[in-house]
Amino acid sequence: MAVGLGLLDTIDSPDDVKRLGPGQLTELCGEIRETLVRYGHLHGGHIGSNLGVVEATVALHAVFDSPRDRIVFDVSHQSYVHKMLTGRRLAYTDPARFAEVTGFTNPEESGHDQFVLGHTGTSISLACGLAKTRDMTGGAGNVVAMIGDGSLSSGVAFEGLNNAAEQGGNLIIVFNDNEMSIAGDFGGMYGPLARLRASNGTAQPNIFNAFGLDYRYVADGNDVNALVVAFREVKDTDHPVVVHIHTMKGLGLDAGSGKDAHAGASNTSHAEPWHSDHCNLSDAHAHAGQCEANHWLNPDSALGRPDDPRKHYGKLAMAALEKRFPAEPGLTVVVPATPGSNGITHAFRERAGAHYVDTGITESHAVAYAAGIAKAGGRPVVATTASFFQRAYDQFFQEAALNRTRVTILDFLGGLSGSDNTHSGAYDLTMFANIPGLTVLLPTSRDDFLADLAWATAPEGAVPGTHADGPVVIRVPGSPILDAERAGVELPRWCPSGHGTAAVSPLDWRVTRRGSRVAILGLGNAYPLAARVADALGAELGGDVTLIDPHQCSSLDETALESLRGGHELVVTLEDGQLEGGWGEKVTAYYANRRDERDAARNPRVINAGATKEFTDRVSLPDLCERYGLTEDALLARIRRELARGSDF
Amino acid sequence: MAVGLGLLDTIDSPDDVKRLGPGQLTELCGEIRETLVRYGHLHGGHIGSNLGVVEATVALHAVFDSPRDRIVFDVSHQSYVHKMLTGRRLAYTDPARFAEVTGFTNPEESGHDQFVLGHTGTSISLACGLAKTRDMTGGAGNVVAMIGDGSLSSGVAFEGLNNAAEQGGNLIIVFNDNEMSIAGDFGGMYGPLARLRASNGTAQPNIFNAFGLDYRYVADGNDVNALVVAFREVKDTDHPVVVHIHTMKGLGLDAGSGKDAHAGASNTSHAEPWHSDHCNLSDAHAHAGQCEANHWLNPDSALGRPDDPRKHYGKLAMAALEKRFPAEPGLTVVVPATPGSNGITHAFRERAGAHYVDTGITESHAVAYAAGIAKAGGRPVVATTASFFQRAYDQFFQEAALNRTRVTILDFLGGLSGSDNTHSGAYDLTMFANIPGLTVLLPTSRDDFLADLAWATAPEGAVPGTHADGPVVIRVPGSPILDAERAGVELPRWCPSGHGTAAVSPLDWRVTRRGSRVAILGLGNAYPLAARVADALGAELGGDVTLIDPHQCSSLDETALESLRGGHELVVTLEDGQLEGGWGEKVTAYYANRRDERDAARNPRVINAGATKEFTDRVSLPDLCERYGLTEDALLARIRRELARGSDF
Known part of the structure; x- marks a missing residue:
């Protein structure tokens, strides 16, 4: 356990934050920052984003009454501090428990989390909706959207801004302005935003005013007590207001990284530790991938690994x-x-x-x-x-x-x-x-x-x-x-004779081995698996089975499909994505609907392997393959069963 | 032919517009307006939008050199005037030729049309791209995006605005501000926009400035000569500029409709002929559906028809x-x-x-x-x-x-x-x-x-x-x-015995007639056709065939599907949408992949009817049904062929 986490250790809910005096809030922020840096080195994650909003998050929980007051974190990769303050601190301090929380807000983890979010820009729209129902149903409480860190460039965020003033009523939009998108700021609005900062929030044009919104500016968005004052002023507002806070992404990483020996960290200066000029150096510097602004920090465990x-x-x-x-x-x-x-x-x-x-x-x-x-x-x-x-x-x-x-x-x-x-x-x-x-x-x-x-x-x-x-x-x-290429596995490749004399076109499916009885079609990432299954099955059946690398899935290659009639009783499609609406079902439907065009040749039967229509959350690729029967063993067993049944229908 | 179209009759290309003096430009606009109103009454279309931009479009073609200068009309339903000026005027003046042009820009019609567009908000992005290539390849010419009439509320439009200033270089964004979206303006930005208009374009916050853009204002966007002056000033600009023009949607409809006897037209006042308060009265007034701002005008031919x-x-x-x-x-x-x-x-x-x-x-x-x-x-x-x-x-x-x-x-x-x-x-x-x-x-x-x-x-x-x-x-x-309901056709309805004792759930597929040998499943709009096919087929086979109204297509009802085994040799799915990735293929794949779970029962064969994966443009529904074999005759013939083949594979 890191030193000096005395205050954080006492925070089990936002109520515990509210008990703290100004000095203690600052101290708590220091402890959280230290925790984040340590966690980042060990575990990885969106550390830069979270370091920038330590104070803002502490101030939000010091002022507002979550979950009665609903706080929506845009894209929610900056919600680690929020999680620490809402009963989940051990998931950041105890390495054995790092996996207990997700990298995003999640209502299944806590009532303080409003939504599962990982795509940008929708927080204002969501907050408008929460506020709308509150006002329609006579409910109470503040609604807060925290957005920034590049998310404001998303179109849907502007649609939300345009909605907010029109709707009226209590709504607080915290604009976390760290002067950057993911890899540097982009867009014409950044000049006027810079002038807004330089004028302490007084210059025009003010884009928030242009959307009809009230506006406050907090010059030091990493001063927790200044933020507490600002949030208290807007709490229980009767109209939408933007609180523009100027923060420093990644603030404090250098302090933390000083304890480590990684060269990259020293690239971040005190003045602009996370700015884009310093970012995306992951090629040259072992650890500076950290500052690929919104994105995954390379944790210690990833050092020295080859590129994904x-x-x-x-x-x-x-x-x-x-x-x-x-x-x-x-x-x-x-x-x-x-x-x-x-x-x-x-x-x-x-x-x-x-x-x-x-x-x-x-x-x-x-x-x-x-x-x-x-x-x-x-x-x-x-x-x-x-x-x-x-x-x-x-x-x-x-x-x-x-x-x-x-x-x-x-x-x-x-x-x-x-x-x-x-x-x-x-x-x-x-x-x-x-x-x-x-x-x-x-x-x-x-x-x-x-x-x-x-x-x-x-x-x-x-x-x-x-x-x-x-x-x-x-x-x-x-x-x-990539694994196959790195291991030097020689996958069967295009054999033009399978397609006659035609030149290789990206639209032709590639019959890479011509055999009989069974054809295995492996789309994209499923092709190495298809090749292994074909090898094993050929050995088992005592003769080659046909192997196809379809290479494209936006149309069916009828030449390839027709060439399988007669000599093949079973066609097996493999894809590493959703079966419903996917590719293999199109192959199945092709044969089902073309029976009458080839009187002489019996239709092959078709079976499809791929993913179930479902959401999955951090299930490893091997586990997903097991679940969906996308393993050599499962496929061989399934093919054996099919062959044993014969053409019995 | 309407009276007084002397000038328009001479316009075969934008060059002919450029020959005209100020007085003639005004006269031409009058003729175009008259043509639009007449066209609208006879043919329907987005007349209000086009009436608002008569002068702007004439001025664009008087000043810019299309197609060397590329003009992108956002959503492009306001491109009728553009089409009249670029060689397609007869499609608006001669009723026999009304069908020769589409309601949107279309490069297949004319080199003056940059894109096929019918969804809002992308014109600025498209224009940025055109300008980008021009600047990368040493090309020349202006790029103009014309947007407004509600399109500016689309998120992608803001993304484009934010891109424009960042990119720099020649780019002209004409913001057609008619104070409304489709059914009234919506959003916080409309207040500041009103103040911008009231101040003759000088007030802050100016939303375009807030995106880092240069800006001009034209108070009377229906004064063709004022627009010519404004466009000349920005032509060949070396940086992006917004020309904000204040126009009146539907200007001149009342003059045109005065010649007609339709009551609805008189609802539009001179002061605000198309404003939202006057709009969407189509229920009460025969002709005022015209002013459902961006949307289809009800032409004369539609009068008295029942609701679609x-x-x-x-x-x-x-x-x-x-x-x-x-x-x-x-x-x-x-x-x-x-x-x-x-x-x-x-x-x-x-x-x-x-x-x-x-x-x-x-x-x-x-x-x-x-x-x-x-x-x-x-x-x-x-x-x-x-x-x-x-x-x-x-x-x-x-x-x-x-x-x-x-x-x-x-x-x-x-x-x-x-x-x-x-x-x-x-x-x-x-x-x-x-x-x-x-x-x-x-x-x-x-x-x-x-x-x-x-x-x-x-x-x-x-x-x-x-x-x-x-x-x-x-x-x-x-x-x-709706046709079936209006005709009093009694379609077979839910017969709970098909599903045992379960209560009716929206998720259960509805076996509405239980028969044998063939099952016809008609999804949604295809259900009336399925019922007709089932009737005819039953008569032909001398016994009921099974009919199913699946009612939902997000999951397969395995109870219903399993109940078809054994007694049915053929399952036919009908859907009035794309087959690939659609619903019927899931039924086909279901049986193909579940053979081994019902050893005793033979699998039915499955065939699917639905639409090909393609874009279609104004092909009538009966023609589409013919094309895709979604007619009673085509389906019966296909089913007969399948039954004649028997289970021969």
């Missing part, structure tokens, strides 16, 4: 694009605010110059913006995490697919993973592959991945078919593929 | 909710800006008071807001058009489904229709029904519809199962169901 798949393949993609920048001025990487997690390094961004645009946390804008780039002849590549792309669903339909703009999407963390429930990639193919006109590729090797990127982003060519003619989603390979 | 399904069932839903308002203070109807089209009448809204909230065109906010309302114990009902709900996809996942908030969605215009390609509802079930935790109901009668609404919105009850326990989407019935 996102960083690995992201770096490969950026390197391939970078080579083309001099000759292709319209080639542009567009990132809605999470570059570092996806291998889009600080050094790359510096070199890319105008070829790189961080749009802030604005997925809708990013995809529409890319459509504009493409329409004018440029080649945009939009890169972010699969679940965040959900926020641009309508833009995929309208501006990208319907307009056939040559937008390329790099879809990171798609498919099954041990992620929390707000960031799961299990639903990406259900989203993307059912949109008409969107091509969805799932490369299963480094070479495929780079070839797909080249095909999607190639200039218009004289030869039709040598490049995409509309928007393309490339699912970035995950750990099953 | 959206208005019919929307009114029923609102009437049912309204009765409960006195006893249920938290019951709240939330509409992201399109009430009138969906039967949420002006009179209802007046009576509903605080039970009704128009959020402006903000689907993301509306759903998150509803989640907040529900979390606090209220019962929100969010109503809009299916394709607009795409903009809240992430909120359905996160704030609604993951948080299990009791949000009710009224999904209007879902399923196949003759809509244009930007508003098609063919994709709604693929979107909604694949989200874990979202219940999707498809009532097939008025009574079902109201029962479903009651179940979804009911207060927490003592008896489990008597109400929903999470978010519910109710697909509002379409014309196949």
